[in-house]
Amino acid sequence: MSKNKKQGQKLPLWVSQNFLTSHRTIIKLLGRTTIGIHDHVLEIGPGKGHITRLLVDKCRKVTAVEIDARLYDKLLEKFKGTENLHLYHQDFLQWRLPASGAYKVFANIPFCHTTAILRKLTESRNPPTEAWLVMEKSAARRFMGKPRETLRSLMLKPLFDLDIAYYFQREDFHPKPGVDVVLIHLKKKTQPDISPAQWRYYEHFVANALQGGGAGLGRMFNKRQLSRAFREATIHGFVFGEIIYVQWLCLFRSYCRHVLQIRD
Numbered sequence: 656m657s658k659n660k661k662q663g664q665k666l667p668l669w670v671s672q673n674f675l676t677s678h679r680t681i682i683k684l685l686g687r688t689t690i691g692i693h694d695h696v697l698e699i700g701p702g703k704g705h706i707t708r709l710l711v712d713k714c715r716k717v718t719a720v721e722i723d724a725r726l727y728d729k730l731l732e733k734f735k736g737t738e739n740l741h742l743y744h745q746d747f748l749q750w751r752l753p754a755s756g757a758y759k760v761f762a763n764i765p766f767c768h769t770t771a772i773l774r775k776l777t778e779s780r781n782p783p784t785e786a787w788l789v790m791e792k793s794a795a796r797r798f799m800g801k802p803r804e805t806l807r808s809l810m811l812k813p814l815f816d817l818d819i820a821y822y823f824q825r826e827d828f829h830p831k832p833g834v835d836v837v838l839i840h841l842k843k844k845t846q847p848d849i850s851p852a853q854w855r856y857y858e859h860f861v862a863n864a865l866q867g868g869g870a871g872l873g874r875m876f877n878k879r880q881l882s883r884a885f886r887e888a889t890i891h892g893f894v895f896g897e898i899i900y901v902q903w904l905c906l907f908r909s910y911c912r913h914v915l916q917i918r919d
């Protein structure tokens with residue numbers, strides 16, 4: 656046990672993080688992105704600045720937000736005079752995202768904040784056009800709706816396309832994580848599947864429909880409406896876990912038309 660723990664003191668956050676230190680790996684990862692010279696890129700948790708170093712060389716502007724005071728001071732020193740880097744010493748969850756202008760995100764985020772970070776980015780008024788986030792493979796699968804759609808996957812998919820851009824080896828990190836890790840890629844859809852005007856109905860629909868392993872659907876439609884909705888969504892023999900995203904979209908459209916009686 657470390658001296659700090661023995662004395663009952665809280666360890667700094669960075670002690671429990673998995674750092675990506677290999678120049679070669681980071682170059683390979685950036686090569687799988689569309690990040691280029693014209694981009695403004697946001698990095699969450701720059702840590703010791705290994706990714707930051709390559710980002711400042713590759714893009715027009717980099718904004719990096721680090722919560723840890725010691726790491727932030729070292730970053731200030733390391734990047735003194737780097738004009739295209741804007742460093743903030745702040746908790747990203749409290750930080751204000753760019754209110755306007757296109758930006759992309761590339762970050763090896765702290766796993767303990769994965770959901771909160773993803774929600775902050777994707778539910779913002781000005782979300783990134785693309786984001787690449789290092790995260791636990793199991794979390795990435797949940798967001799992608801694998802093996803079955805989740806509340807999170809159904810909230811993301813109308814707005815973003817999601818895929819896995821890279822599968823890491825545990826040796827890519829220092830220290831090695833105890834779980835499998837991937838680089839997830841989110842790309843904002845040019846045309847969202849749900850219009851802003853219908854978003855609040857969709858949120859309500861999904862939250863209620865998913866309750867009780869699909870039992871919520873039975874409360875939202877009457878019997879006739881539900882069999883019509885299943886027909887329209889080509890669902891034959893209802894198995895909750897097997898309904899895919901496009902079928903959820905069809906069910907929602909049917910709910911709007913026949914229950915709420917609103918048109919697209």
Ligand SMILES: C[S@@+](CC[C@H](N)C(=O)[O-])C[C@H]1O[C@@H](n2cnc3c(N)ncnc32)[C@H](O)[C@@H]1O
Nearest residue numbers: 672673674675700701702722723746747763765
């Ligand atoms: C997994 S490490 C990655 C560090 C570095 N980017 C790398 O890949 O080597 C996560 C970093 O996020 C920072 N961090 C943790 N929580 C944060 C928060 N809420 N806001 C901003 N930074 C945070 C940690 O201090 C740490 O530097």
